[in-house]
Amino acid sequence: MIEMKNVSKWYGTFQVLKNCTTRVDKGEVVVVCGPSGSGKSTLIKTVNALEPFQQGEITVEGISVGAPATDLPKLRSRIGMVFQNFELFPHMKVVDNINLAQIKVLNRPADAAREKSMALLKRVGLDAHADKHPGQLSGGQQQRVAIARALAMDPIAMLFDEPTSALDPEMINEVLDVMTELAKEGMTMMVVTHEMGFASRVAHRVVFMDAGEIVEDAKKEDFFGKPRSERAQHFLSKILHH
Amino acid sequence: MDFSFLSLPAFSGGGIYLDWVISGIKWTLLVSSLAWIIAFTVGSVLGVLRTAPVAWLRVPATIYVEIFRNVPVLVQMFIWYFVAPEIVPQVAGDWLKTKMPMPEFWNAVLCLGFYTASRVAEQVRSGIQSMPKGQTNAGLAMGLTLPQTYRYVLLPMAYRIVIPPMTTEFLSIFKNSSIALTIGVLELTAQARQISEYTFRTFEIFTIATIVYALITLTITFSMRWLENKTRVPGYIGGAGK
Numbered sequence A: 001m002i003e004m005k006n007v008s009k010w011y012g013t014f015q016v017l018k019n020c021t022t023r024v025d026k027g028e029v030v031v032v033c034g035p036s037g038s039g040k041s042t043l044i045k046t047v048n049a050l051e052p053f054q055q056g057e058i059t060v061e062g063i064s065v066g067a068p069a070t071d072l073p074k075l076r077s078r079i080g081m082v083f084q085n086f087e088l089f090p091h092m093k094v095v096d097n098i099n100l101a102q103i104k105v106l107n108r109p110a111d112a113a114r115e116k117s118m119a120l121l122k123r124v125g126l127d128a129h130a131d132k133h134p135g136q137l138s139g140g141q142q143q144r145v146a147i148a149r150a151l152a153m154d155p156i157a158m159l160f161d162e163p164t165s166a167l168d169p170e171m172i173n174e175v176l177d178v179m180t181e182l183a184k185e186g187m188t189m190m191v192v193t194h195e196m197g198f199a200s201r202v203a204h205r206v207v208f209m210d211a212g213e214i215v216e217d218a219k220k221e222d223f224f225g226k227p228r229s230e231r232a233q234h235f236l237s238k239i240l241h242h
Numbered sequence B: 001m002d003f004s005f006l007s008l009p010a011f012s013g014g015g016i017y018l019d020w021v022i023s024g025i026k027w028t029l030l031v032s033s034l035a036w037i038i039a040f041t042v043g044s045v046l047g048v049l050r051t052a053p054v055a056w057l058r059v060p061a062t063i064y065v066e067i068f069r070n071v072p073v074l075v076q077m078f079i080w081y082f083v084a085p086e087i088v089p090q091v092a093g094d095w096l097k098t099k100m101p102m103p104e105f106w107n108a109v110l111c112l113g114f115y116t117a118s119r120v121a122e123q124v125r126s127g128i129q130s131m132p133k134g135q136t137n138a139g140l141a142m143g144l145t146l147p148q149t150y151r152y153v154l155l156p157m158a159y160r161i162v163i164p165p166m167t168t169e170f171l172s173i174f175k176n177s178s179i180a181l182t183i184g185v186l187e188l189t190a191q192a193r194q195i196s197e198y199t200f201r202t203f204e205i206f207t208i209a210t211i212v213y214a215l216i217t218l219t220i221t222f223s224m225r226w227l228e229n230k231t232r233v234p235g236y237i238g239g240a241g242k
Helices: A040-047 A072-077 A094-104 A110-123 A139-151 A169-184 A196-202 A220-225 A230-239 B017-050 B055-070 B073-087 B090-099 B103-129 B133-141 B146-161 B163-183 B188-199 B202-230
Strands: A002-011 A014-024 A029-033 A055-060 A079-082 A157-161 A189-192 A205-210 A213-219
Touching: A002 A040, A014 A040, A014 A055, A014 A213, A029 A040, A029 A196, A040 A055, A040 A157, A040 A189, A072 A079, A072 B133, A079 A139, A079 B133, A094 A110, A094 A139, A094 B146, A110 A139, A139 A169, A169 A189, A169 A196, A196 A220, A205 A220, A205 A230, A213 A220, A213 A230, B017 B055, B017 B103, B017 B163, B017 B188, B017 B202, B055 B103, B073 B090, B073 B103, B073 B163, B103 B146, B103 B163, B133 B146, B146 B163, B163 B188, B163 B202, B188 B202
Parallel strands: A029 A189, A029 A205, A079 A157, A157 A189
Antiparallel strands: A002 A014, A002 A055, A205 A213
């Protein structure tokens, strides 16, 4: 469903992505991990063209992301994205956050959008908070709203960019639970995260990045069993300590 | 202090000196209000353009701002009134010099409006730029176009954030309107000067002018504070930060 071929990206002369090649098949959950500054977030943002890239090709269901003729808003509306800092719109009520793109992008009638939003809020356990503003919710609750907001567009795939990194520890699980459930339902997911427990339970494949390169791209069992690269072993030994 | 001169018959116009004061207040309010409508509209457009991702929109807006905010407003007043009719095509120049209704008034409105627009533009730009990049990304990622992202995501928060500095600009336009007297608009300061020349009650009439200006600006200050409270986002704690 998502295919990346030899993707390279530079900021000025600094190369942040080096010849990255990977794929996410329909119904697959791929976890992208690696040390800070390894290019994970940049990589995931190239999938829906929030970050442009200079070389290589990315296709989503056969549609080229980098081609100038591609209708980007349309392409993006089919891919859900969840951000590290939630990025709910603070001036809108929770339910209006979820309604917005349904109405403005998909042209759903307002009452149909609201019905959908309320159903999704119920699903993430927050229907009682529909009329609050994001600032009145905890971080974990905000991130669950953000997931509901992305799901409201009936996406064909979901991108998660460090969805739990900005959360207090006690709120991480409530978000991971929602993501785990999504994965079980067969949602195609690309997840940048440091949560190795989540990766080992939910992921089908793990992509390990370092210094802009995809160092390892392996089945979950292989990655956690016997990572081939020294860098991945080193990373895992540091992160799996506790 | 003796304010009895206010009820004396005025030197010209058939009324009493109080009528001159009232007429001055009327022109001050008219010049300032109309100029503010121009300033807010033009300034908002320029402020948005200043943040545009493409240079051909950004550069002209930047040039405008740098010219209009770096030339003293008094000089601009003279340029609009004395210079502009000489440098535009002759047909237009003749119209400006002989046929334009209330030329002093309209030139003052345009001058103050376009000058203050450059300052409003900077406030709007700073408001937009104070929003985290993630907000734009979140808007785009759900399939909104960039103009839609401005309309529904960035501007509603940006305007809220800049209400305090915008209040300052709104006050400035009322105070700067006194400069219109240099091209012959009989606004409050001009009337005060005129009355002082005819009655020698300089101290009294400028006390009145001072109080009137203070009342106008205090009214604005309190209205803007009301607006700020009215539009406050529940649970949102200042500075967009991050």
